[in-house]
Amino acid sequence: MPANTALRDYLLTRRSVGTAFLKEPGPTAAELEQLLTIATRVPDHGKIAPWRLVVIEGQARMEAGAKLAEIYARNNPGTDEASIEIERQRFLPAPLTVVVISAPKDHPKVPEIEQLMSAGNVAFNLIHAAYALGFGASWVTRWYAFNDEAAAMLGAALGERIVGFIHIGTPTATIEDRPRPPLADVVTYWGK
Template sequence: MAVNVTLRDHLLTRRSTGIAFLGEPGPTAEELQTLLTIATRVPDHGKITPWRLVIVEGEARRQAGEKLAEIAARNTPGLDEASLEVERQRFLPAPLTIAVISSPQDHPKVPEFEQLLSAGNVAFNLLHGAAALGFGASWVTRWYAFDAAAGEMLGVRPGERIVAFVHIGTAKTALEDRPRPALGDVVSYWQP
């Protein structure tokens, strides 16, 4: 197999674009289908598809934020208006957010942990797919990824959990890379 220089260079320079730096335009309907196809080409031992995706776009972004603010207000009585406004903005300004949901299946040979990793790979492939299509993206989990009422509002079923919210849009600025770990600090070689 020949070296794919473009892919290699992408992987060597991949970085997230923070939500505050994402804006319009987002993917077209056709680009979204390509993105979803890329996202779902992940390791899936047993071919059991232990994940689902929920798309939040258009006016639904604002509506989901309003519902998050309502849940936050119930969770924290007396929450101030500025904090509620932060919750209302959770799915803005990025034009597209995709919730990746781990949906484990009973399987005698595939432990739930492996299925969870497969869902994580879907989230990571969304980042790669967004970059391949010329978009910026950010994988985020915040309180609402772990809150039962927020999960229910977003369509999480019993036994499922949110793995990631991947926010996607056009990068509004070029960002500098952050420090990465020294390989010597995180890599070892096993020897008998």
């Protein structure tokens, strides 16, 4: 296989675009189908697709945010209105959010950790797909990924867990790169 320098350069410079900098337009229906197709081309030992995707777009962004704010207010009595409003806005301003859910299946040869990692790959591949189509993206995981009531409201079934929320839209800013760890701090060679 020949070297793909454009892909290499992309991987060396990829960075997330925060949700505050993701605006309309979002992907068209055809682009979304392509994004989801690319996202699901991941390692999947046993070909069991141990993940699911829930798309939140259009008016559903406000509706999901309103339900999220209700759950937050119920679980945090006495919280101020400003904090509740933050929860209402969780799926804004990005025009599209994809909830990536780990949906493990019983399998004699595929442990749950492998299935969870496959779901994580779906999330990261979705980010790569967004950039390939000219969008920006951000992978976030907040309290509502780990709250059973909120996770269920967002589409996770019993025994499933949310891996992350991938916000996608048109970037309105160029994001500065963050410092990356020196390889010497994170890489060792076995036997040396």
